[in-house]
Amino acid sequence: MSFKPLSHLGNRPVNTKPYYIGLMSGTSLDAIDVALCQRNELGFVQKAGVAIDLAPSLRQQLLTICNEKKVTLQTLGEIDHQFALACAQAVNDLLKNENIKASEVTAIGSHGQTIYHSPETQYPFTQQIGDANLIAAKTQIACVADFRRMDMAYGGQGAPLVPAFHQALFAKHSTQRVILNIGGIANISILDGLEQAFGYDTGPGNMLMDAWINLHHQQPFDKSAWFATAGTVNLDLLTSLLDDPYFALKAPKSTGREKFNLTWLAQKLMTHDLITEDVQRTLLEFTAVTICDQIKQQSDACDVYVCGGGALNPLLMQRLNDLMPNHIIQTTEALAINPMYVEAVAFAWLAEQRILEKTVPLKAVTGANRDAILGCVYLP
Ligand SMILES: Nc1ncnc2c1ncn2[C@@H]1O[C@H](COP(=O)(O)OP(=O)(O)O)[C@@H](O)[C@H]1O
Numbered sequence: 001m002s003f004k005p006l007s008h009l010g011n012r013p014v015n016t017k018p019y020y021i022g023l024m025s026g027t028s029l030d031a032i033d034v035a036l037c038q039r040n041e042l043g044f045v046q047k048a049g050v051a052i053d054l055a056p057s058l059r060q061q062l063l064t065i066c067n068e069k070k071v072t073l074q075t076l077g078e079i080d081h082q083f084a085l086a087c088a089q090a091v092n093d094l095l096k097n098e099n100i101k102a103s104e105v106t107a108i109g110s111h112g113q114t115i116y117h118s119p120e121t122q123y124p125f126t127q128q129i130g131d132a133n134l135i136a137a138k139t140q141i142a143c144v145a146d147f148r149r150m151d152m153a154y155g156g157q158g159a160p161l162v163p164a165f166h167q168a169l170f171a172k173h174s175t176q177r178v179i180l181n182i183g184g185i186a187n188i189s190i191l192d193g194l195e196q197a198f199g200y201d202t203g204p205g206n207m208l209m210d211a212w213i214n215l216h217h218q219q220p221f222d223k224s225a226w227f228a229t230a231g232t233v234n235l236d237l238l239t240s241l242l243d244d245p246y247f248a249l250k251a252p253k254s255t256g257r258e259k260f261n262l263t264w265l266a267q268k269l270m271t272h273d274l275i276t277e278d279v280q281r282t283l284l285e286f287t288a289v290t291i292c293d294q295i296k297q298q299s300d301a302c303d304v305y306v307c308g309g310g311a312l313n314p315l316l317m318q319r320l321n322d323l324m325p326n327h328i329i330q331t332t333e334a335l336a337i338n339p340m341y342v343e344a345v346a347f348a349w350l351a352e353q354r355i356l357e358k359t360v361p362l363k364a365v366t367g368a369n370r371d372a373i374l375g376c377v378y379l380p
C-alpha cells in the first residue's frame, strides 16, 4: 500500500491554496475563535477572524463534563459531534463572510475542546474533543487535529504548544521578549533572541475569576473588572492561594481546570469569611502575582506582550504594570496581531507545520525527549 505524501494533499500542490484556518477554544469555554491566515512575503499573517460564542446549552454541558469529571459514553460521543458541528459552522461562516472558497484553504488546524488534561499521572493523557472527521466533511477542507498527544507520547506535557509559534513569529535577534497569554490558564513564552523557545503555564489566568463571578452573579466573566474593583485584596487568602505546590514546581509544567477550580478554591476559603467582592479582587491579585513572579524569575526587565482575554481586563493589566515596573507591558497589538486571536493563529500555523511535515521545536517547553511532528490530518 502506498501513502499519498501529505504535502501534496491528494496531488493538489499546497501552494495553489493560499489559506490556513486556526480554530481555538480554550479553558474559558467562552467562544470558538477562528482565524483565517496566509503565508505571504510578510510572513504568516492573519487576514480575518471571528469569535463565535458557544451555544449556552453546549457550554453548560462542556462545563459540567469538565467540572464533574464524569460523563456517559453516549453524552461524550454526542458532545464530540456537537462541538465539531459548531467548529465547522464557524469556519463556513467565516469563509462566507470573507468570500473565500473551501478550495482556497490548505487546512484547518483545530485544537478541539480540552475536557481533561492529566500530564503527571502514571499513564499521562490529554483529551480534546470535536470530531475532526466531521469538521473536514462539513467544510470540505483538510482538518489537522490531536496536536498534543504526540508530544505526550514522547514524554512531554503536551502543553503549552504556543511557545513554538511565539518563537517563530515574535522572536527578535538579541532581544529578550516575553509573550504572556492570559486565557483560562495563563502561560508565558520566553523568547531569548533566536534560541529555541521556552515557556510554561504560570497557573490560573481568568478561570477562577470567571468561576467566582458566575457563582455569585451568573455572569460568564467580570467584564471590565467591575466586581473585582468593588473589593479589596485579602492578604491571608492571597497567601493561602499562593501556598500551592504548583507555583514552586520547576518547568516543564502545565495545568488546567482539573486542578484549579471551585473545589480547590472552596478548600482555601474554608477558614475565611469574606464578602464576595473581596474574594474576586483577591483572585485577580492571585493571577497577577503568580504571572509576575514567574516573569521576574525569567527576566529582570524586558518587553512583555500580552494576549488572550485577560488583556481586556483593565484592572489585571494595571496590576501587571504595578508589579513589574521594570518591564514594558503592551498587548500583542504592538506586534501587529490582535491579542484575542493569537492562539487561533497559532493553530493555523501548527496546521501548516503538520502539512509541511515539520517537527515543532517544543522539547524545551514540554519536556518531551524529542521534537515531533504534531497532529493528525483528516482529509475530506
Ligand atoms: N472585557 C473584558 N473584561 C474582563 N475580562 C475579559 C474581557 N474580555 C474577555 N475577558 C476574559 O477573557 C476570557 C476569555 O479569554 P480567552 O483568551 O478566550 O481564554 P481561553 O483561551 O481560555 O478561551 C473570558 O472568560 C474573560 O475572563
Ligand SMILES: [Mg+2]
Binding pocket: 024, 025, 026, 028, 029, 030, 031, 033, 183
Ligand atoms: Mg476563549
